[in-house]
Amino acid sequence: MASSLHPLIDNGITPGSSSFSGGKLHCRCASDQVEITLNSNVAHNHACGCSKCWKPSGSLFSIVGVVPRDAVSVTANASKLSIVDKEATIQRNACKDCGVHLFGRIEKDHPFKGLDFVHVELSDEKGWQEPQFAGFVSSIIEQGSHPKEMDEVRAKFKAVGLQTYDVLSPVLMDLISTFTAQKSEKLL
Numbered sequence: 398m399a400s401s402l403h404p405l406i407d408n409g410i411t412p413g414s415s416s417f418s419g420g421k422l423h424c425r426c427a428s429d430q431v432e433i434t435l436n437s438n439v440a441h442n443h444a445c446g447c448s449k450c451w452k453p454s455g456s457l458f459s460i461v462g463v464v465p466r467d468a469v470s471v472t473a474n475a476s477k478l479s480i481v482d483k484e485a486t487i488q489r490n491a492c493k494d495c496g497v498h499l500f501g502r503i504e505k506d507h508p509f510k511g512l513d514f515v516h517v518e519l520s521d522e523k524g525w526q527e528p529q530f531a532g533f534v535s536s537i538i539e540q541g542s543h544p545k546e547m548d549e550v551r552a553k554f555k556a557v558g559l560q561t562y563d564v565l566s567p568v569l570m571d572l573i574s575t576f577t578a579q580k581s582e583k584l585l
């Protein structure tokens with residue numbers, strides 16, 4: 398397989414630090430970078446194969462994790478941010494100049510409301526939680542990967558110790574279903 402899954406996956410995974418408590422993200426502009434300050438490590442960090450998450454060029458997958466929205470502040474060049482798709486559940490705030498997504502926020506009623514989606518590769522700091530699983534793996538076919546490549550893609554994740562799923566991990570899917578069941582009062 399010629400394509401890279403993601404630079405943070407291809408050569409094995411570097412573990413994060415449980416004592417790490419946040420840092421700064423920067424967009425990829427040569428000057429006047431958008432800066433985001435995170436007062437928290439990420440959780441549920443994962444490789445995402447969906448078409449909506451930002452990926453570095455040449456990679457099939459995004460690496461995206463969540464932080465409480467209260468732990469996120471825009472600390473420089475906020476005027477360069479624009480929401481990619483206002484209709485999407487996750488409103489991804491991207492730099493208008495370089496296209497990098499700085500944070501994705503959920504405003505509607507949703508099990509993950511209150512959590513922002515971020516890409517820790519935009520930080521120079523070390524210690525961010527390492528990817529825990531790969532989600533939305535089959536979605537890469539929708540972006541042009543051939544179905545015949547999928548065994549190799551899944552085997553590569555397995556080789557670096559990551560489980561693959563075609564939606565999210567069981568823990569996250571259970572959270573979504575619990576939210577839905579509580580809303581419809583099937584679960585009290």
Ligand SMILES: N[C@@H](CCC(=O)N[C@@H](CSCO)C(=O)NCC(=O)O)C(=O)O
Pocket residue numbers: 445446447448449450461485486487488532533536539
């Ligand atoms: N096959 C579609 C899937 C898109 C999708 O549902 N993406 C997920 C995961 S994003 C991070 O885990 C999602 O929750 N999307 C909500 C949103 O993007 O607003 C595709 O590839 O496009």
Ligand SMILES: [Zn+2]
Pocket residue numbers: 424425426430431492493494495496497
């Ligand atoms: Zn930029």
Ligand SMILES: [Zn+2]
Pocket residue numbers: 445446447448449450459533
């Ligand atoms: Zn995604």
